[in-house]
Structure formats: C-alpha cells, structure tokens
Amino acid sequence: MTVRRFLPKDSKEVSDLIIKTLREVSIKDYSAEYIENLIQRMQPENILKRAEHTHFYVVCAVDRIVGCGAIGPFWGKTDESSFFTVFVLPDHQGRGIGRKIIETLEKDEYYLRAKRIEIPASITAVPFYIKMGYTYKNGIDIPDGEGLLRLEKFR
Template identity: 55%
Template sequence: MIREFKEDAIGVSALIARTLGETNIRDYTEEFIENDVKILTPEYLIQNSYCTHSYDVCDEDKIIVCGSIGPYWGKEDESSLLRIFVLPEYQGQGIGRKIIETLENDDYYMRAKKN
C-alpha cells in the first residue's frame, strides 16, 4: 500500500538508517553514512515534509519503502526526487519502481519542465 507520509517519521528514519548501513555502505564511506543518518532524523523528515511530497509503502504495519519529491532549490519549474530507500530484504522486487511511478505522477513532477 502506497500512502502519503503523515506521521511515522520514526519508522521512515529507521528505514533510511538501516538501508544506508546495509546497502549504501557499498558505495559510500562509513563517515558519509553516519553523517546522513545524523541529518535524516524524524524531526528533519517532519520539517522537510512541509516543502516536499513524501510517500511510503507498507507491508502490513512495516514501512518498507520511502521516497519524496520537491522543488529543486525552490524553483517551480524544476523538481528533484529525494530520499528513495527500499529495505534490503525487499530490494529487487519492483517495489522501488512503484514509488518512482508514484513520484512521477505527483504534482511537483507534473508541473516541472526539468526533473
């Protein structure tokens, strides 16, 4: 089930931290990952949700995928896809593609001349 991000910032933050630590560690230094985890707190995600559109996917009550889209540096004609993460055990099953499709149908994406 894909839903708009509303209140489970703790779950989304945990999903991001786990995915960074298990999957993204192959491509980035441990220091880089630790810095991202320190930034992407529940409080940050809540604050950021005021200027982005964020979604997550659940498997029953467990958040397994998240992704956001927002204006690129406040521009109305450009958008960026942000923070797309899939729990390691769900990777490779096409669920990430579903969140990308959701983001590509979002108002921020549709209004942008550049994505």
C-alpha cells in the same frame, strides 16, 4: 503493498528504515564516516521537516513501511523539481518497490508541472535511476564533492 502520503506519526519508522538501508546497503559505496554523517541528517525530526517542504510518500506492507520517496521543487523553482529520500528496506529490494515509488512520484503535481526533474543520486542508486529513464546531467558520470551524481529527465 499500498502507497500513501507520509504522516507525522511515520517519522520514526521512516528514519529507522533509511538508517538501516544506509548501514546495510549504501555502505558498500561510501565510507563509514560518510554514512554516519548522513545518518545525523536522517533523524525523525529531519524527516518531519523534509515532509513539510515536499510531497512525501511511503510504501506499506501489511505490518510496516518498506519504502519511501519524496518530490519537491528544485531550489524553489516552479518548472523544475527534484526527488529526495528514495529508500527501500534491504530485504525488500529487487521486487519492484523502487519502481512503484518512482511511478508514484511521476504522477505527483510537482512532477507534472515540471519541465525538468533533477535527482541528487547516491552512487548506489545510479543504475536504478538509469533504468527509470534518467540520464547524467551534462554527461558527468562521476560523483561530485558531496559524493552524489546529478541525474535528470526532461519532460
């Protein structure tokens, strides 16, 4: 398993990975309508655009991409950053790939320059991020209007 920076040629494969994971895993925590709306914003062109504004990484097995994750500024700030688009293929979950993605993001310059990291987390991923040392922002442990929980870590 290797981790490398995303390349534009990866956009379709990464989009497919995310969509598969949303449909097979995230669906247990969200309505089908919510998932299908999200999928509209996870098309290859959306991934390409996101990779222009973040440091976007992919985890590669021998023959395919099995995970992804990105870090970028939190609302343009230089001392706060945010994680985006952390996904692991359903049949590769529970084997330490998510941890590898977070460890990679936590070595990135956007992490190292930040005093605070905020994650707009899916309901599905909250136990994972808590395991990675992130805590509820302002102690709020219920989803907001977007169906997300805000987690954070101070450095």
